[in-house]
Amino acid sequence: MKQFSLLLIVGLSVFFAVPAAYAQPDSLVTYTGTIINKRTGKALPGITVIYKKLPYESETGYLKTNSEGKFTAYFRAHEKYALLIENEGFIKVAEMVDPLAGAAADLTVERTFKLIEGGVGAVLKLEHLKFGLGEATILEGSYAELDELAEMLLETPNLKIRLEGHTDYVGNPTANLNLSQMRVDAVKKYLVDKGVEGSRIETKAFGGTQPLVRSTSSSDRAVNRRVEVRIIDDSRKN
Numbered sequence: 001m002k003q004f005s006l007l008l009i010v011g012l013s014v015f016f017a018v019p020a021a022y023a024q025p026d027s028l029v030t031y032t033g034t035i036i037n038k039r040t041g042k043a044l045p046g047i048t049v050i051y052k053k054l055p056y057e058s059e060t061g062y063l064k065t066n067s068e069g070k071f072t073a074y075f076r077a078h079e080k081y082a083l084l085i086e087n088e089g090f091i092k093v094a095e096m097v098d099p100l101a102g103a104a105a106d107l108t109v110e111r112t113f114k115l116i117e118g119g120v121g122a123v124l125k126l127e128h129l130k131f132g133l134g135e136a137t138i139l140e141g142s143y144a145e146l147d148e149l150a151e152m153l154l155e156t157p158n159l160k161i162r163l164e165g166h167t168d169y170v171g172n173p174t175a176n177l178n179l180s181q182m183r184v185d186a187v188k189k190y191l192v193d194k195g196v197e198g199s200r201i202e203t204k205a206f207g208g209t210q211p212l213v214r215s216t217s218s219s220d221r222a223v224n225r226r227v228e229v230r231i232i233d234d235s236r237k238n
Helices: 002-016 140-155 173-193 218-224
Strands: 028-037 048-054 060-064 070-076 080-086 093-097 108-115 123-125 160-166 201-207 226-233
Touching (some): 048 070, 060 070, 173 201, 173 226
Parallel strands (some): 028 108, 160 201
Antiparallel strands (some): 048 080, 080 093, 123 226
């Protein structure tokens, strides 16, 4: 009797370990998403979620997150879907969903989406980006913030940005313009080296033509030396 019980348990273990990839064509994957504010970590209720079956958009669904920031969709196991999450004041998230990718053996998927405050035209400040004096060499203390920016871009492949370089307005205007261009080019290279497509990053140099403050004090001049990240597109092009 003990031997039979052991065999039964082993048999059940094998049964439940069948990979999700072997799901039947008409099987449904339960896809549960949780949407939070990336900055605050708080759940976002009432967010619109749209999905469309690819390639012909023959199935379309419109969902709203509940009070806990959650939504649940039921996707056909062997189909592909386009998923769009959008809400005013946040950058849109657009991605393709392969329901079986990462699905558990019981055909469930749980995902967390972190929405970033902003939208087209919004400017994100790089508060900790530092360069060598009069140089375009990025200092080591800047890496953590640039890594966060790269991660954001990799998580939101629909996003396109422009890096805008500024110096203070003291000194030769042409030299300042060239320096600001070299600095945004250095930031772009850093992001590309982290895996971000270069076609998603534009650059523009302003030199010292757009100071935040007009003062010759060293602290105020430092404020004017900056690289800003402007969101110029958040719609994926197929």
